Amino acid sequence: MSNINSLLNDLIFDPDFISLHRRAVSTSPIEVLNLKEDNKANILAWLLDPREGHLQGDYFLKMLVSAIYQNATDEQLEELPSSLTFNTISLSNMVVMREIVIKSKRRIDLLLADIASETIIVIERKDGSIATRGQLSNYYNWIQEHYSDWYQLFVLSDSQNKNHGKEIHESYVQLDDSWLSHALLELINKDGLPTRLEHSFRDIHDFVFGEWNERHDPFFVNFDDLHKKLANRHADTLRQLNQIPVDIGGEKYSLLSISPYDYFSQIIPNQTQYSHEEMELFSCLQANYYVINSLSYYSEFDLFSENIVHSYLELESIMKNNGICFFLEKHLTDKSDWSSYPYFMEVRRIEESEENQITYSIYFFASKCCQENGWHISEAFADLCELKRRKNWNLCAKLIEENITDVSLSNQIIRKIILDFIVKANQLHNL
Numbered sequence: 001m002s003n004i005n006s007l008l009n010d011l012i013f014d015p016d017f018i019s020l021h022r023r024a025v026s027t028s029p030i031e032v033l034n035l036k037e038d039n040k041a042n043i044l045a046w047l048l049d050p051r052e053g054h055l056q057g058d059y060f061l062k063m064l065v066s067a068i069y070q071n072a073t074d075e076q077l078e079e080l081p082s083s084l085t086f087n088t089i090s091l092s093n094m095v096v097m098r099e100i101v102i103k104s105k106r107r108i109d110l111l112l113a114d115i116a117s118e119t120i121i122v123i124e125r126k127d128g129s130i131a132t133r134g135q136l137s138n139y140y141n142w143i144q145e146h147y148s149d150w151y152q153l154f155v156l157s158d159s160q161n162k163n164h165g166k167e168i169h170e171s172y173v174q175l176d177d178s179w180l181s182h183a184l185l186e187l188i189n190k191d192g193l194p195t196r197l198e199h200s201f202r203d204i205h206d207f208v209f210g211e212w213n214e215r216h217d218p219f220f221v222n223f224d225d226l227h228k229k230l231a232n233r234h235a236d237t238l239r240q241l242n243q244i245p246v247d248i249g250g251e252k253y254s255l256l257s258i259s260p261y262d263y264f265s266q267i268i269p270n271q272t273q274y275s276h277e278e279m280e281l282f283s284c285l286q287a288n289y290y291v292i293n294s295l296s297y298y299s300e301f302d303l304f305s306e307n308i309v310h311s312y313l314e315l316e317s318i319m320k321n322n323g324i325c326f327f328l329e330k331h332l333t334d335k336s337d338w339s340s341y342p343y344f345m346e347v348r349r350i351e352e353s354e355e356n357q358i359t360y361s362i363y364f365f366a367s368k369c370c371q372e373n374g375w376h377i378s379e380a381f382a383d384l385c386e387l388k389r390r391k392n393w394n395l396c397a398k399l400i401e402e403n404i405t406d407v408s409l410s411n412q413i414i415r416k417i418i419l420d421f422i423v424k425a426n427q428l429h430n431l
Contacts, residue, residue, distance in 0.1 A: 003240075004237075004240050004241065004244060004255070004281070005277070005280075005281060005284075007234070007236065007237040007240065008237060008241075008281070008284060008285075010234065010237070011230075011234045011237050011292075012284070012288055014230065014233070014234070016226050016229055016230050016233075017230055017288075017291065019226060020223075020226045020227070020230065020291050020294075020295075021288065021291045040125060040127055040159070040208060040209070041098065041109050041110060041123075041125040042098065043204060043208055043209075044110065044123070044125065044157070044180075044209075045096045045098050045110055047060045047180070047204070048060050048061055048064065048094075048096050048110070048112060049094070049096040050091065050092045050093070050094055051092075054197065054200070054201075055197065056187065057092055058090065058091040058092045058094065059183070059187075060180075060183055061091045061094055061112075062086075062091065063179060063180070063182070063183040064121075064155070064179065064180075065086050065091075065153070066179070067175055067179035068080070068153055068155060068173045068175070069083050069086075071173055071174070071175055072173045075170065076170070076171065076173055079171060080153065081151040081152075081153075085151065089116075089117045089119070090116075090117075091114060091117070091119070093114050093115070093116050094112050094113070094114040094119070094121075095112070095113050095114070095115075096110065096111075096112050097110070097111045097112070097113070098110060102138065102139065102142040103142065106135060106138050106139070108122055108123075108124070108139050108142075109123055109124050109125040110122075110123035110125065111123075113147075117151065118149065118150040118151060119150060119151040119152075119153070120143060120147050120150045120151070120152055120153070121152075121153040121154075121155065122139050122140075122143060122152075122153070122154045122155065123155045123157050124136060124139065124155070124156050124157065124172070125157045125158075126156065126157065126158040126159070126160070126162065127158075127159045127160065128159075128160055128162075130162060130164055130165075130167065131156070131164045131167040131168065132167065133167060134167075135167065136154075136156065136167060136168065136169035136172055137169055139154070140154060140169055140171055140172075152171075153173075154169070154171045154172040154173065155172065155173055155174075155175055156168065156172040156173070156174040156175070157175055157177075158174055158175070158176060159176060159177050159209070160176070161174070161176040177209040180209045181205060181209055184201050184202075184204060184205040184209070185205065187201050188201050188202055188205065227294065227295060227297075227298050227302075228298055228302045228303040228306065229303060230295055230298075231295055231298035231299055231300060231302060231303070232300045232302070232303040232304070234295075235299060235300035235358075236358060238256070238292075238295060238296060238299070239351075239358070240255075241254065241255045241256040241285075241292070241296075242254050242255075242256040242257075242296065246258065246278075247273075248262055248266045248267065249266050249270075255281070255285060256292070256293075256296055258282065258285060258286075259289070260286060260289060263282060263286050267279075267282055299319075300407055301319060301323065301324040301347070301407070302319070304324065304347070304407050304408060304409075305317040305319065305324050307408070307409050308326065308409065308418065311409060312418060312422060314328050314329075314330075314422060314425075314426075315327070315328065315418075315422070316328070316329045318344075320346075320348075322348060322349045322351075323346055323347055323348035323349055324346070324347050325341075325344045325345065325346045325347075325365075326344060326345045326346075326347075326418070326421070327341040327343065327344040327345070327425075328422070328425045328426070331343070331374070331377055331425070331428065340369070340370040340371055340374065341367065341370060342366065342367055342368075342370045342374040342375070342377040342378040342381065343364070343365060343366045343367065343377065343378060343381035343382075343425070344364075344365050344367070345362065345363070345364055345365070345400075345417070345418070345421045346362070346363045346365060346397075347360055347361075347362050347407060347414075348360065348361050348362075348363065350402070358405075359402070359403050359404060359405055360402075360404040360405070360407050361399060361401065361402040361403075361404065362399075362400045362401045362402075362404070362414070362417050363397045363398060363399055363400060364381075364385045364387065364397065364398045364400055364421065365387075365395065365396070365397045366378045366379070366381045366382035366385070366387050366389075366395070366396050366397075367394070367395050368393065368394045368395070369394060369395065377428055380428055381424070381425070381428060382396055384424050384427060384428075385398055385424060386398070400417055401413055401417060
């Protein structure tokens with residue numbers, strides 16, 4: 001434990017760590033939410049409900065309807081009710097329902113229904129995922145079966161505006177969150193809005209449906225940069241904290257995974273089972289838990305990736321558990337799927353457990369895991385880099401360099417390999 005104690009002291013007395021510790025707070029309750037699709041759909045439901053406490057009536061509903069008509073294709077406009085209809089009817093009695101189970105046992109994310117105008121709106125919410133097989137068709141058919149005489153609007157609300165391929169249904173108008181961002185900003189900038197509501201709408205815009213930028217709040221300037229620098233500087237400490245096992249109640253935990261709940265409910269009541277040195281270590285970790293926990297989501301590759309992508313604008317990167325991959329975006333065979341690159345360079349962390357030593361290796365890969373129209377690029381890159389292949393290969397690799405001890409752009413070996421990779425990749429420009 002003495003080694004990890006020494007490493008931990010170096011971390012917590014790092015000036016950047018002290019600065020980060022001062023700012024490890026939440027300035028909005030929205031930040032503490034786990035903003036998955038369900039939570040975002042709940043907030044969307046709250047905004048669209050004209051009788052809810054946002055006090056804006058059917059404002060968000062009308063902004064949604066406006067976005068539907070603005071984004072619908074010519075074919076969809078022919079099927080939609082006349083836009084004049086929605087300019088003359090009130091939507092203030094619309095009922096907003098979540099997770100409506102239909103006979104296929106699927107759940108409609110949001111179902112909006114107004115008896116007075118006989119209007120029904122189906123919204124399927126996506127935040128990074130793709131519509132599952134037959135999902136949108138099932139919802140459409142169920143509405144046709146039960147509400148065939150009503151005005152019908154179908155929306156695929158996709159924050160990332162992904163390509164849903166064959167699963168998109170011709171009646172669904174696909175919207176990203178720009179309409180909602182615009183609606184929220186209109187209210188935020190409106191004179192006379194109560195302060196409480198202004199703050200609520202700003203939080204929803206910035207943290208949920210908008211892209212939060214640290215410049216919105218001076219308190220968080222360089223917040224992300226501090227994490228990356230610290231994670232890079234103390235990568236070995238964070239790895240050891242994640243690897244050193246601790247027995248708690250008969251189960252194995254890593255030092256990094258011990259939460260305040262575990263500490264106060266399991267360790268303190270059973271402290272006689274641990275040495276004085278262990279209890280001091282646990283106490284130190286808990287005193288700095290929230291900062292160390294936030295650092296655990298970063299690695300030495302975050303800063304490395306940022307520096308490389310800024311220095312070589314042609315490159316894109318994808319983080320892996322024990323490494324990072326680089327590739328040229330122009331050769332992606334499917335821009336909605338970042339895993340579909342036909343070749344890439346990987347910088348991989350190699351952990352020698354016996355010697356407790358970390359080194360890095362660099363590989364060139366050719367991959368047929370991409371779409372079939374990119375296989376010729378995979379073949380060409382494999383030929384160019386002299387990658388050995390089997391007869392029915394899907395993935396082949398070549399070790400370019402190993403036993404690297406420093407992953408940074410100051411390492412001349414890494415710079416040389418990156419330039420060689422870019423030169424070779426650019427030779428595929430005619431493919």
